[in-house]
Amino acid sequence: MTQAKAKKIAVLIPTFILAILLIQENYNWIFGIFIGTAIALSSCELIQKAVSNSFVRKANWRGKAFLIGYFFRFLFFAGLIYVAILYFKVSVVAVTVSFTAVQLLYPFYLVQSLEKQNQHV
Numbered sequence: 360m361t362q363a364k365a366k367k368i369a370v371l372i373p374t375f376i377l378a379i380l381l382i383q384e385n386y387n388w389i390f391g392i393f394i395g396t397a398i399a400l401s402s403c404e405l406i407q408k409a410v411s412n413s414f415v416r417k418a419n420w421r422g423k424a425f426l427i428g429y430f431f432r433f434l435f436f437a438g439l440i441y442v443a444i445l446y447f448k449v450s451v452v453a454v455t456v457s458f459t460a461v462q463l464l465y466p467f468y469l470v471q472s473l474e475k476q477n478q479h480v
Contacts, residue, residue, distance in 0.1 A: 391453025
């Protein structure tokens with residue numbers, strides 16, 4: 360499977376699911392999918408930054424700022440999930456499914472993009 364084909368599938372399937380949910384006016388599932396996806400992408404971004412920073416020695420304020428930012432981002436998303444589930448009745452299953460799907464697909468995308476750039480670690 361090529362990278363372009365994987366991107367199309369990764370965009371078309373969730374778009375189709377969200378369109379069906381929008382027609383059904385199932386907003387708690389729609390927001391659950393959005394929240395789960397946002398958390399997963401943020402987590403993947405942090406992992407990618409941590410791996411890229413591990414190859415460069417940094418003993419300045421950037422390392423500390425990264426750790427502080429990671430902690431506050433974790434608290435922000437934990438608070439977001441808490442408020443979304445308790446007050447807005449967002450579907451926990453939708454959050455879990457979207458989070459898991461992104462976490463499983465992101466490594467394949469990352470490996471393909473590194474192979475395309477000929478960056479082998």
